[in-house]
Amino acid sequence: MNRILVLGACGQIGSELTMELRKRYGNNSVVATGHRTKPSEKLHDSGPFEFADILDRESVERVITKHDVDTIYNMAAILSARGEQNPQLAFRVNVLGLYNMLELGREHNLERIMVPSSIAAFGPGTPKVNTPNETLMRPTTMYGVNKVTGELLGNYYFQKYGLDVRGVRYPGIISSGTLPGGGTTDYAVEIYYEALRKKSYTCYLREDTVLPLMYMPDAIEGIIKLAEADVSKLKRHCDYNINSMSLSVGELAASIKKFIPEFVCEYKPNFRQTIADSWPKSLDDSAAREEWGWQPKYSLEAMTKDMLTKLSRKLNKG
Numbered sequence: 001m002n003r004i005l006v007l008g009a010c011g012q013i014g015s016e017l018t019m020e021l022r023k024r025y026g027n028n029s030v031v032a033t034g035h036r037t038k039p040s041e042k043l044h045d046s047g048p049f050e051f052a053d054i055l056d057r058e059s060v061e062r063v064i065t066k067h068d069v070d071t072i073y074n075m076a077a078i079l080s081a082r083g084e085q086n087p088q089l090a091f092r093v094n095v096l097g098l099y100n101m102l103e104l105g106r107e108h109n110l111e112r113i114m115v116p117s118s119i120a121a122f123g124p125g126t127p128k129v130n131t132p133n134e135t136l137m138r139p140t141t142m143y144g145v146n147k148v149t150g151e152l153l154g155n156y157y158f159q160k161y162g163l164d165v166r167g168v169r170y171p172g173i174i175s176s177g178t179l180p181g182g183g184t185t186d187y188a189v190e191i192y193y194e195a196l197r198k199k200s201y202t203c204y205l206r207e208d209t210v211l212p213l214m215y216m217p218d219a220i221e222g223i224i225k226l227a228e229a230d231v232s233k234l235k236r237h238c239d240y241n242i243n244s245m246s247l248s249v250g251e252l253a254a255s256i257k258k259f260i261p262e263f264v265c266e267y268k269p270n271f272r273q274t275i276a277d278s279w280p281k282s283l284d285d286s287a288a289r290e291e292w293g294w295q296p297k298y299s300l301e302a303m304t305k306d307m308l309t310k311l312s313r314k315l316n317k318g
């Protein structure tokens with residue numbers, strides 16, 4: 001029986017991942033940990049909750065021992081845009097924090113550590129369309145540098161110590177639950193909120209900026225599916241490309257306009273444009289499909305319909 005620890009459980013992905021893991025494995029088998037943010041009532045009341053800082057190894061070790069943890073999902077991170085504003089913090093959390101978790105995994109003989117990477121691990125010299133799993137990786141953001149380092153560290157711990165570290169390279173994630181935490185694809189969530197609230201949105205990227213995006217249910221299904229995959233079938237560890245939709249900001253705005261005809265989107269690029277321009281537009285995810293059955297379910301239209309329905313309900317309540 002797995003005892004799972006989710007680090008960064010109050011974040012955009014961690015908050016929904018925790019609830020899904022609790023649904024699948026039982027509420028008491030999944031320990032959620034937050035850093036400083038107060039957890040939502042749902043997260044706090046549905047199972048064990050602790051505070052821990054991945055830069056303070058002992059704070060995480062106490063939780064591992066107290067709850068007899070054997071599996072970690074490390075969702076604690078500083079994302080791309082925030083990372084450019086504070087590269088020193090990004091390095092500490094994304095690299096030194098991860099190193100702490102890998103060391104704890106080794107010392108406590110943990111069964112598995114799941115560590116998401118990102119399309120930010122690629123750089124301006126990487127082929128942009130159908131980006132191969134194995135290609136040139138020279139990222140130009142601190143976050144990207146940290147993500148490549150994380151992939152390599154995870155692979156190293158697998159080879160050297162037999163620690164089962166696995167991860168996917170997430171594209172930008174769109175969700176209706178917790179707000180995103182300072183990434184370059186935050187626009188893809190904000191646009192839905194503003195369309196409902198104001199019928200207009202000013203995007204910090206150009207209209208023709210194409211990026212790979214994914215709806216949260218697919219992102220969660222993907223990481224859990226990889227965690228459950230038979231290790232003998234896996235030829236890679238921490239660097240699986242996974243692809244879902246590839247679309248421009250204009251196409252995303254147009255999909256919203258189908259449901260809200262008055263919606264208007266304007267474009268005022270800022271520093272995040274340079275980051276977006278250094279990332280791939282779409283990914284070759286054949287390794288994930290072949291080795292562990294990756295298969296996203298949501299189309300753009302299905303996602304937009306679901307987002308608008310869920311957010312309308314949320315905004316009307318609040």
Ligand SMILES: NC(=O)c1ccc[n+]([C@@H]2O[C@H](COP(=O)([O-])OP(=O)(O)OC[C@H]3O[C@@H](n4cnc5c(N)ncnc54)[C@H](O)[C@@H]3O)[C@@H](O)[C@H]2O)c1
Pocket residue numbers: 007008009010011012013014034035036037052053054055074075076077078079093097115116117118119169170171172173174179180181182183185
């Ligand atoms: N959201 C996306 O679009 C996206 C895309 C690609 C990859 N990813 C990756 O997925 C993972 C989760 O991302 P997210 O979007 O949920 O991020 P997020 O910013 O929403 O959440 C990260 C969480 O980490 C916590 N944290 C920060 N410093 C910490 C510390 N020292 N100790 C413990 N916790 C700390 C924060 O409080 C926050 O709740 C990250 O590894 C991220 O790089 C996310």
